Amino acid sequence: MAAALQVLRHLARAPSGPLLWGGPLARMASSMALAEQARQLFESTVGAVLPGPLLQRALSLDPDSGELKVRDRSFQLRQNLYLVGFGKAVLGMAAAAEELLGQHLVQGVISVPKGIRAAMEHAGKQEMLLKPHSRIQVFEGAEDNLPDRDALRAALAIRQLAEGLTADDLLLVLISGWGTPAAHGADWHQCHRRPLSVPASAVMM
Numbered sequence: 764m765a766a767a768l769q770v771l772r773h774l775a776r777a778p779s780g781p782l783l784w785g786g787p788l789a790r791m792a793s794s795m796a797l798a799e800q801a802r803q804l805f806e807s808t809v810g811a812v813l814p815g816p817l818l819q820r821a822l823s824l825d826p827d828s829g830e831l832k833v834r835d836r837s838f839q840l841r842q843n844l845y846l847v848g849f850g851k852a853v854l855g856m857a858a859a860a861e862e863l864l865g866q867h868l869v870q871g872v873i874s875v876p877k878g879i880r881a882a883m884e885h886a887g888k889q890e891m892l893l894k895p896h897s898r899i900q901v902f903e904g905a906e907d908n909l910p911d912r913d914a915l916r917a918a919l920a921i922r923q924l925a926e927g928l929t930a931d932d933l934l935l936v937l938i939s940g941w942g943t944p945a946a947h948g949a950d951w952h953q954c955h956r957r958p959l960s961v962p963a964s965a966v967m968m
Contacts, residue, residue: 814855815862815890824863831867831933840864843932846871846899847921850939854879855891857899857937871899872924873937874917877906 823832829840844867848857854875861868880903883891893899902920904913928934 814852815859818856818859818863822860822863824867829867831864833935838933840867840933841931842867842869844868844935845924845928845932846873846935846937847924848873848937848939849875849917849921850937851876851879852939853937854883854893854901855888856939858891858893860935860937861893861897861899868898870924871897872902872917872920873899874902874904874914874921876908877903877913879903 821834824830824840825832831838831840831844844864846857846860846864846868848871853873857871857873861871880892880901883889893901900920902913902917904911904915904917906913925934
């Protein structure tokens with residue numbers, strides 16, 4: 764913006780008649796073009812990894828048959844789909860998944876960093892937030908990416924949901940990053956000293 768204002772000031776002071784395009788003015792315009800290209804590249808890159816588009820590329824649902832396709836695998840939904848997730852980007856991922864799955868989603872539990880919902884609201888990122896009557900329960904914890912009691916409560920809630928499923932159920936697991944899962948894994952083993960047993964079919968993303 765500052766560079767654009769400088770160009771406008773140069774143009775305003777320039778005498779009427781043919782404009783000689785060269786020297787500092789040309790270099791400034793070239794810099795502006797590069798800055799615009801960089802901005803467009805940045806926005807394109809960020810847009811490609813937003814949770815919504817990522818989920819839409821990985822998941823598809825046939826509303827007539829109730830068949831869920833996850834990449835190259837297909838699953839028949841019969842009010843048997845559950846969701847868990849943990850990590851920094853999982854809030855937006857869960858919102859996109861629930862938007863896609865609708866009434867097929869029975870219940871969900873996700874663990875996200877403390878304060879992320881307030882940050883998304885402040886930034887106006889409504890598409891990254893769950894709807895008011897969402898079927899997904901959100902736990903915030905792990906302040907400064909360190910295990911705490913809130914993160915432990917989230918881990919136990921995820922475990923309780925997963926271990927309560929049957930062989931006829933389907934569990935969609937959303938994972939973002941590695942710090943939070945590692946911390947939660949440590950919490951699980953500290954409390955239970957045994958591996959997580961999930962009888963349902965689990966699909967991780």
